[in-house]
Amino acid sequence: MTEETLRKLKILAESAKYDVSCSSSGTVRRGRKGDGVGNTVGGVGICHSFADDGRCISLLKVMLTNVCMYDCAYCINRRSNDIPRATLSVTELVGITMEFYRRNYIEGLFLSSGVVRNPDYTMERLVRVAQDLRTIHRFNGYIHLKSIPGASQELVNLAGRFADRMSVNIEIPDEGSLKYLAPEKDFKSVYEPMGYIRQGVLENKEDRKRLRHVPRFVPAGQSTQMIVGASPERDRDILRLSSALYATPTMRRVYYSGYVPVNTYDERLPMLKQPPLVRENRLYQADWLMRFYHFTADEIAGDSHPDLELEIDPKLSWALRHPEAFPVDVNRADYEMILRIPGVGVKSATLIVNARRFRRLTSDHLRKIGVVMKRARYFITCGELESACVADVSPEYVRRQLTEPPRKAPKGDNSLQMTLDFGE
Amino acid sequence: MTVFQFDSTFEGLLTALFDAYSWRCFPDMLVREGEVLPMFYDDCREVITDEEKAGRVWRALEKKLSREALSAVVASFLCEIADYDIVLFRYLRKAVDSPVSIETDFSDPDVVEMTRMVRRVRGEAHRVKQFVRFQKAADGTYFGMIEPIYNVLAIAVPHFVDRFSTMKFLLYDKRRGFGYYYDGKDATRVTLPEELSHIATGRLSPDMMDEEELLMQDMWRTYFKAIAIKERSNPRKQRQDMPVRFWKYLTEKQ
Numbered sequence: 001m002t003e004e005t006l007r008k009l010k011i012l013a014e015s016a017k018y019d020v021s022c023s024s025s026g027t028v029r030r031g032r033k034g035d036g037v038g039n040t041v042g043g044v045g046i047c048h049s050f051a052d053d054g055r056c057i058s059l060l061k062v063m064l065t066n067v068c069m070y071d072c073a074y075c076i077n078r079r080s081n082d083i084p085r086a087t088l089s090v091t092e093l094v095g096i097t098m099e100f101y102r103r104n105y106i107e108g109l110f111l112s113s114g115v116v117r118n119p120d121y122t123m124e125r126l127v128r129v130a131q132d133l134r135t136i137h138r139f140n141g142y143i144h145l146k147s148i149p150g151a152s153q154e155l156v157n158l159a160g161r162f163a164d165r166m167s168v169n170i171e172i173p174d175e176g177s178l179k180y181l182a183p184e185k186d187f188k189s190v191y192e193p194m195g196y197i198r199q200g201v202l203e204n205k206e207d208r209k210r211l212r213h214v215p216r217f218v219p220a221g222q223s224t225q226m227i228v229g230a231s232p233e234r235d236r237d238i239l240r241l242s243s244a245l246y247a248t249p250t251m252r253r254v255y256y257s258g259y260v261p262v263n264t265y266d267e268r269l270p271m272l273k274q275p276p277l278v279r280e281n282r283l284y285q286a287d288w289l290m291r292f293y294h295f296t297a298d299e300i301a302g303d304s305h306p307d308l309e310l311e312i313d314p315k316l317s318w319a320l321r322h323p324e325a326f327p328v329d330v331n332r333a334d335y336e337m338i339l340r341i342p343g344v345g346v347k348s349a350t351l352i353v354n355a356r357r358f359r360r361l362t363s364d365h366l367r368k369i370g371v372v373m374k375r376a377r378y379f380i381t382c383g384e385l386e387s388a389c390v391a392d393v394s395p396e397y398v399r400r401q402l403t404e405p406p407r408k409a410p411k412g413d414n415s416l417q418m419t420l421d422f423g424e
Numbered sequence: 425m426t427v428f429q430f431d432s433t434f435e436g437l438l439t440a441l442f443d444a445y446s447w448r449c450f451p452d453m454l455v456r457e458g459e460v461l462p463m464f465y466d467d468c469r470e471v472i473t474d475e476e477k478a479g480r481v482w483r484a485l486e487k488k489l490s491r492e493a494l495s496a497v498v499a500s501f502l503c504e505i506a507d508y509d510i511v512l513f514r515y516l517r518k519a520v521d522s523p524v525s526i527e528t529d530f531s532d533p534d535v536v537e538m539t540r541m542v543r544r545v546r547g548e549a550h551r552v553k554q555f556v557r558f559q560k561a562a563d564g565t566y567f568g569m570i571e572p573i574y575n576v577l578a579i580a581v582p583h584f585v586d587r588f589s590t591m592k593f594l595l596y597d598k599r600r601g602f603g604y605y606y607d608g609k610d611a612t613r614v615t616l617p618e619e620l621s622h623i624a625t626g627r628l629s630p631d632m633m634d635e636e637e638l639l640m641q642d643m644w645r646t647y648f649k650a651i652a653i654k655e656r657s658n659p660r661k662q663r664q665d666m667p668v669r670f671w672k673y674l675t676e677k678q
Binding site: 061355 | 528529530531532533536550553554555556557558559560566568583584585586587588589590591636639640642643644646647648649650651652653654655656657658659660661662664665666674675676
C-alpha cells in the first residue's frame, strides 16, 4: 500500500459520503477462536467515530470506483460531472479494510460502486471483495453490499452469502420523478434486486429449518435510502412508501437523505440554499414513530396534513391534533397509549408499566423515571392535582407554551441545525 | 448516624450486608478504607471482608434476583463512586427483605438509581469499545490506550478478545494504571512502569511502530476528513456523541 492508495481512498470516500446508511446492527456473530478476526455485536451496533458533520462512522464507507455510465441528476458521480475519478483494486480495498479493522477504526465495510461496462461486471467485482474478505482473510466482521440495479439474480445470491446486509437505494420516492431525474432508471430496476434479496432470505430461512448448517443469507436484512427535497413529493407520500417497505419481510431500515445541492447547474433540480435538515430530522422521527411507537403512516401525515410540521415533532403534532385522546391516566392506560404521550419514550413507557405494579405513580415518580414533564404534564393524569390538560386549555395554548420562547443559542451555533441520530 | 467502614471490594460490600444482619444494625453511610470519616457519627463499625460471609450473601441474592439483575449489580459497582455504595447496599437489603423481586420497582429511588448507574457504566464500557484505537508495533502487538471515567476495562476486554482472537494486544487504562495483555490465548492483567514512553504518552514512538503504521494512521485521518459533508457541518453533535475526553488518544483527532 502506498501514497497512491491514500489518494484513491480520499476520492472514493468523497464520492461515497452522500449515502446515509452506515449502521452495523442487525446480526450477532461471535468471533471464531483462533481463526481470522472479527465478530458482530448486534443491538445498536458500534460507531467508532463521528465525522465533522456529526454523522457516525461505523463502517468503511467507500466506492470501488466512482466511474459511472449513468447520468442521474442528483448524483455527484454522474457521467457528465468533471470530478477526479479513481478505482481501487480488489486487493487494495481488502487490505485497507483488514488494516482498519484490526486497529479498531471500523466495524466492517460498506461497499458501493459506480456502474462500469454493465451491471453484472460491476456487481461481480463487488462480490469478489466480499468473497476475498470472508474466504481468504477469514474476516468475520460486518459487510454491507450495495446491490447494483440490473445485476443478475445469480450474482445477488452469491453476494448474499458473504454480506450481512444488502441495499438498493430507491433515491426518488416517486417513479415519475425518478424517470425525470434519472432517465436510465425506473422503479423496476430498484424493486427487482430488492425482490431477489427478499427471495434469497426467505428461501434461506426454509433451508435452515431443514439443515441447521446452511450458511446464513443476508442475516441483517436489507435497507434503502430516499433523497428528500430533490423532487416535489410530500412527506405523506414518502411515509406511505416507507410504511409499505417496512411491511415487506426483510426491509429493516429506510434512510432519508436531505438533498445536498451537488449539481447546481442542473435545472431539473430545485435551488436550495442549504439542505432541508429539519425536514429530514422530522422524517426520521416519523420513521421512529412507525417502527417503535405503533403509529401508522396516515396518522402521522395524512391527506388533511400532507407535510410534517417543522416547528414541532410529529408525535406532539399528533397529540395536538387529537386533544380528545388526552389526558392519559398513567396508572391505568395501555402501554400503546402511554407510548403516545409526548415526553414519554419507549424506555420510560416500559418503566412505567413495570413500576405501577408496585404502587400508584405520582408525578414525582415519573420525573425520576425520566419522563420529560415539561411536555408530558399537558397530556397525563396520575391521581394528583393536575395541571391544565390539553383537552381543557386549547391545543394552540399548549403549542405556544412548548415552542416559545426560543432558547437563545450560543454564539456561532446554528440553531436551525437539528441533531440527528443515525443509530438503529 | 451509623457508619460502616469496608475495604472497597465487592466482597467487602457483601460482607457488610452479612454483618449488618447479624449485628441487627444497618448503616446510614458506607466509608471506603482510607477515606475520611464524616464529622459527626454515633457509631462506626469496621467490616472485615470474609469470603465465606460474602459467598452466603451472594447465594441468598441468587435466590432473590434474576441473572440480569445480578450482573447489573456487579456492573454498577464498577462506577467506584463513593456515594453510590450506600445506594447499592440499600438496594441489596431491599432485595433480601422483599418477598417479591424488586427489580422492576422503578418508583423506588434506590432501584431507579441502580438502574441509572448501570446504564452509565455500561455506556462507558460501550464507549471503550467505540473509541479504543490500536497502533501496530513492530513485533506485531497492537497497543491501545484509554481513560474511561469508570473502571470498565474488565467488562470491555472480553469483547476485544472475542473480536481479535488471533492478534496480540495490550489495552491500557491510563487513569487507573493497569491494563490487559492478550497473547493470543489468555488476557492477563498487567501493570507497566510509567517511565515507558508509550505508557506516558499513549503513543508508540516511531522506532517501535510497524513500518506501515504511519501510513495507516494517515489513511484513516484522510478518510475521516473526506467522509464529512461540509454543508452539514455539526460540531455540537460530534462532541455530543464522541466526548472530547476521548480525543486525546483518537488517531483521527491528532
